Amino acid sequence: MNPAELAAGAAQIVGGLVAAPLLPGTIQHWKARLQGRRGPSPLQPYRELKRLWGKSRVAVEGSGIAYRAAPLLVAAALGTAVLLVPVTSAGPDWGVGHDVLALAGLLSLARFALAASSFDTANGFALMGASRDLMISIFVEATLVLSLAVAVLAARSTDLTDVITGTAGLAAWSGPVLVLGSIGYAFVVVAETGRQPIDNPDTHLELTMIHEGPLLEYAGRDLAFLQWAMAARHWVVLVIAAQIFLPHPPGPWGQLATLPVTLVLLCGALAVTETLVAKSGILRAPRLIATGALVALLGITVGLAGLS
């Protein structure tokens, strides 16, 4: 293992498994500042996790395996996704490869596990949230795959380390292909992190919930797993945004240096968006995400036309 690989691997483990809660924490912190409130510190998610971890597991009476297994399954899927997404082009192979389609599958697995848990408990709000999430996910997954396909076309490989290399430097941005892919992926970032205009992570309005709904029946360590998984989802989605869909240097050391800066900028962008943009109507959300899919599709078309 060479030094670049070692550094990338360390950043991936420390960042994805330990530092991930800093991302939603930072967004919340800045969002509060933008509203003129002092708000919680960016470390607040850790306090939450500590509090929840100190509690015992409680299960809904009469619930089955789908409810009980979901938190672990979701956390395991996201844990694997963290290992799968390299932070630089020199990212080590942790035995799970770097395939983009496997990533889409892992995110879907987590979504399925949580939806199944809602059907298990049959809690009204959980079911409502899960059914909306499944409806929206049809469009989110399509947009995810299409926008990643743009990057895959540019790099001519589905291995994420190759994709990072293939989209590095300024040459990749000389044509419109990657720009179109980035626009498409921006919708994925908003939807997968459960942020406005698709979902509102701060809401207390049960009737409007999407991602929060299925979490309502969980407490204690189960909820800690799910909250960590949401933070890890931020990490996975934002690292891909930073190292593929935004300009990044060609070398692994340069990529490692720019990653924190880009992540902070992305958190800032999400905080600003969530402050200034209202949540869209529930039936408008699929159309909104489908717009991203169309832009990504255009990117693919342009890419193929340019290649042939």
Add this chain to the structure above:
Amino acid sequence: MTANVVGMLRPRGAGGRGPDGPGAPRGGGEDPRSYRDRVEAALAAGRRFAGLHVGAGGDVVRTLLVAPDGTAELIGTSVDDGAVPSIVDLVPAATWDEREAWDRFGIAFDGHHPLRPLLDHSGSVSWTVPVLGADVYQVAVGPIHAGVIESGHFRFHLVGDRILQVDARLFYKHRGLEPAAENEPFDVGLAHAGRACAACTVSNSVAYATAWEQILGLVPTPGLARARTVLLELERVWSHLNDIAAICAGVGLAAGNARFADLTDRARRLNALLSGHRFAFGSVRIGRSEIEADTETVDGIRDGLIRIQEEFTRSWRELVFNPSFTDRMPGVGVVDAAQAVLLGTTGPAARAAGLAEDVRAASPGLSYPGFEAVVPTRADGDVRARFEQRSLELEQSFGLLLGLLDGPLESALAEPGAPSRQIGIGLVESPRGRTSCVVERAGARAAGSDGSRERSRDGSRDDEHRIARWRLRTGSYANWPSVAFAAAGNLLPDFPLINKSFELCYSCVDR
């Protein structure tokens, strides 16, 4: 009209409550048929239902009807064998009032079937409307909510995310404020009216005080009218700013919510400058005003108001040019003008539907010279219209207040100048609509309306000025059925927005 014919013509039902033999003699000298006729005639003449009042003896039920010119009349009917004819078929707005009268006084309403419980949560009779059909399911929300709000239970009947019907169940914190003040001196009731709701404390207090001033034959002097109008309009300013903040919260627009929440509290602090309390608790008195503010204080309030108005104008512009926000409102939660008349919708919600009705246009005891109700250009009765209505009324209130705050405020009195009465009716345009307070004084039933009674306005606790029965019917009470109506046919995730576009009080209802 003979009793027999009356029995045959009256609608049947009332769930078997109250014996209803066709030949049963009608006592009390009041013909029930003529009660319904008179109510129908008054409604046809453009009067609006404004409340139902059970008399102190429980032997008479009076319907309060208000004309566009501000005159109010009570049409009464005697209770016969525990029942009176229902008027819900004539004016559906009376539904809650009749249900409440049944729950509180056991008065049955012939023709109101089924008479579902409203305050009483213990009964075996279903309080929800049955909704049947394939794929219909129910979602129960509340009475405990995740937000910092009062208790209220909403039962949604849905197909998918589409609302078919909502049943609202309130009164979880019913305090019995009204019966607790019965047989007490008149000034005790003022505290009860003032504490019915913090958000509407000025409106409710002025309605109560006005009712007693009518009973005592007192007429507010211009100074008293001015002081009360300032308090009422300050209440409306902070309340409407708060409503806009709530609408922003309903669609998750954090920036708008934060900005208008800030403006709301700055407006409340103007109340504190004037009365020493951010909600202006205890600022209203019966027959007098003790608000005193020198030129410096009044100028301070004026300056504060001008700054709030400037920032409001800027913030409002940012809201209406935010497409993600404005996109959420058109066509959502519609109550049109005809429906508003039937439902008894009042206040900004009724004006947003195009009904140019405002108690302020005919409030002789207050200072509203030349006042005219405003309606939005797009009076569609949807969330957008209610949202825009708040802005129009805010501009109106800023104008009114800047005109009224033109010099020091001094304590003022109401003066004798009208015949004393047995029943007083106080009408106020609260931020949420028409609030009526009907007070029946204890004893001295023989006293006529000829002004012969000795008046007293010094608050002395003599037996002449005791409360026999009173009822506070707030704008929120009048509008809750409209919220449920407006929600039907809309999407479930839009309900918080529809609810917040009315932004009604729970406390005003659970009194």
